[in-house]
Amino acid sequence: MAEESAAPAFPAADAMVEHLKTTYGTSVRAVVFYGSCLRLGTDQNLMLDFYVLADDLVAALNSPISAVFGALLPPNVYYHECGFEGRTVRAKVAVMTLAAFTRGTAETTFASALWARFAQPAAIVYAKDELARTSVTRARTRAVETLLMKTKPLVMGPCTIRELWVHAFQATYRAELRPEKDSKAEELVAMQEERFTNVGNAAIEALRIDLDSERTVATRAIWTWRFRRWWGRLLNLLRLVKAAFTFSGGLDYAVWKIERHSGVRIELTERDRAHPILTGIRLLFRVKREGGLN
Helix, strand or coil: HHHHHHCCCHHHHHHHHHHHHHHHHHHHHEEEEEEEEHHHHHCCCCEEEEECCCCCCHHCCHHHHHHHHHCCCEEEEEEEEECCEEEEEEEEEEEECCCCCCCCCCCCCCHHHHHCCCCEEEEEECCCCHHHHHHHHCCCCCCCHHHHHHHHHCCCCCCCCHHHHHHHHHHCCCCCEEEEEHHHHHHHCCCCCCCCHHHHHHHHHCEEEEEEEECCCCHHHHHHHHHHHHHHHHHHHHHHHHHHHHHCHHHHHHHHHHHHHHCCCCCCHHHHHHHHHHHHHHHHHHHHHCCCCC
């Protein structure tokens, strides 16, 4: 996990990291890069995904109100743009404290969002010091252990390490407000099967998980995951409501998504940005009228 976390990014991602360090200031302890752009090694026609981990949310966000929201229901999510070699690089950025990140990947955290996300490949593209790097690496290691330990009771009978990963991601996708299809978990593991095999084998050895167990699916695990799905979707809904107040740049993000998926080009004015809710309603009708929505 330490070796994976130390993997370098590509130049456009590095440019965004410098932009984020400037934006959030000296309170930043680490920046973690994850998602499809990391897997593919490019951001062309895509959006970068980062977690910015800070010591002090008030200092990082420069807003006590946003910091309160971020502490109550982490993380806060923001849209960022920066220039690179004559083009625009875009990123979706989650901001939370390093302490909250560490707690969120641990076995004691009921919600699966963080330990499911960071059991997947990720890179620490900035660490303020070695302590920060070590803390994030250990948190990611715990995320793997937590994910596999929590989902193994859902698997009936013997399984391979690949099958365990697939079951694990299928279970956690169902705990999202907009769950992915089960085939998405298959695709994710197949894309980097060697990585998941190596990391998974190390984890089950450390945890002494028996993949050859004939044990049937535990009833308690089934009910625990039903409640976890309900809880995870509730948290997703609350974060969406929170985003209406904290998602800086959300309108620009929506316009980019509309243009990318529908081809409808929209130029925003400062007046549009000053009234994001009214603008969003107006744009919805415009995109529908121009055939951008089915």
